[in-house]
Amino acid sequence: MIDLNQLIIKDLHVEIDGKEILKGIDLTVSEKETHALMGPNGNGKSTLLATIMGHPKYKVTQGSITYGGQDVLAMEVDERSRAGLFLAMQYPQEISGVTNSDFLRSAINARLEKPISLFQFIKEMEGTIKELEMKPDLAHRFLNEGFSGGEKKRNEIVQMKMLKPSFAMLDEIDSGLDVDALKIVANALVKMQKESKMGMLVVSHYERFYQLLKPTHAHVLIDGRIIVSGGLDLVSKIDREGYDWLIQQYGVKPTIENKKKPVFSLGSCAASKQGK
């Protein structure tokens, strides 16, 4: 029998601007499983999640991704979402003029035959906002505009709860959250998973977050390959000892992340030209 919520990745190679980032990933996530994805920065964790979601920047050169037997790579980004995939992003976009509630209602309606009633929507939205302990005016604020880092991350989880995906990916959703917020988010995730068959693929650097989520599997991604897999004990070992032992044991060279210089432009200003 086909597990309708099983994600299968085979020999996945991905490049960006002609540079190969993922060099052959094999990974299977079944329903109700939680997989922790670890590894030094710049070695392909976010690339893997974004490729599964379908970010246009990443080009798949080899391999396959299927979800419940469907060819994910043949789908548009929005089709993947409607098929049940969700990515809580590391850097959620700010969209001015679009309120959270208008956006979420459109997103919910996109996956329904008959639009959700306003009453039902407001009830669910209010409940979710309360559960994640966000300010009640969230619904009427513009999507992520002027949100603090922590608010943006929590808003990703609000969206996730409302959209009820069957497979969720979290990209460093815990960064920017304080200890209390981390617990609120983790509890919400654990509760969601209990209520559904949702599988999860989680990128985080913090053992604390993993201890709350209790992953069933853990993988370490270095230089575009999964070099070792294990369970929660692997997470704890990495928390204590870092990645050096792995790098030595497996003889891999991690990609050293180039710190990108932020794009910064003062532009030109009439006043400064005249002032010279």
Add this chain to the structure above:
Amino acid sequence: MESLKLDKSERIEIRQDRSFQISIDSENEVTLSLAIAAGVRCSLFVECLRAKAVHLCLEGQSESMTTLLFWNRCDTAMMFHDEVHLYRNAVLNLSYGELAQGDFRRKAALHLDEEGASLTLRTATLSQSEKNYQINCIHHARHTRSEMKNYFVLLEGGSCRMEAVGKIEKGAGQSQSHQVSRGLTFDQQQRAVILPQLLIDENDVEASHATTLGQIDEEQMYYLQSRGLTRKEAMQLITTGYLLPVAEAIEDERLRQRCQDEIEMKVNESCSM
């Protein structure tokens, strides 16, 4: 809400707190003079259905608070000429909703005549023809404040030119003049010219301008699509977001909803490519 039909020039004195709607429908040029008495709060919705040209003169006496949304519904070429005077501590929240199909030219002279006067201007323009704004915001007195927020969406065949001047005259110290312009275009052929100017003749003031102009951000599209919206739905939502906030100036809920529906409808019609 009271409503008023206007087919010729008229002067309206507002002496007590009021909220009303004025519809201009005339074959000629129309001058609408609005005199808002001291201390009065009023909320106005002015729609132009038909006219050769419209002159809007508004005087806000001391401590008055006015919200005015001017909604152009003329699909023929139009010329607007506005003159505003704000006196001591008068506050004006002025919005222009420009979604009509015709060419259009608007000249506005907005005077902050006395201390404490404050003006917020918001424009929302959906252009599939030629739209031309010339806005002058002149600070004559100390402690005056102006803020302009201009939002454009340029459709195929649309162009836009905006000259927005913030002028702080000598003697108008401690004043603030700010402006932000954001333009959204759908292809690289489109013409949009935004010329922000700050003419400052006094020390100890605050002034700023910011302009962005470009096509829809692909990262924003990806974000919305990753939540299940199709490309078309995502595009419509982002585009609507440029224009929708202009309707927030309307207090009356039903009227506000009507304007918002109109914006959504026009955007959805034109973003169906």
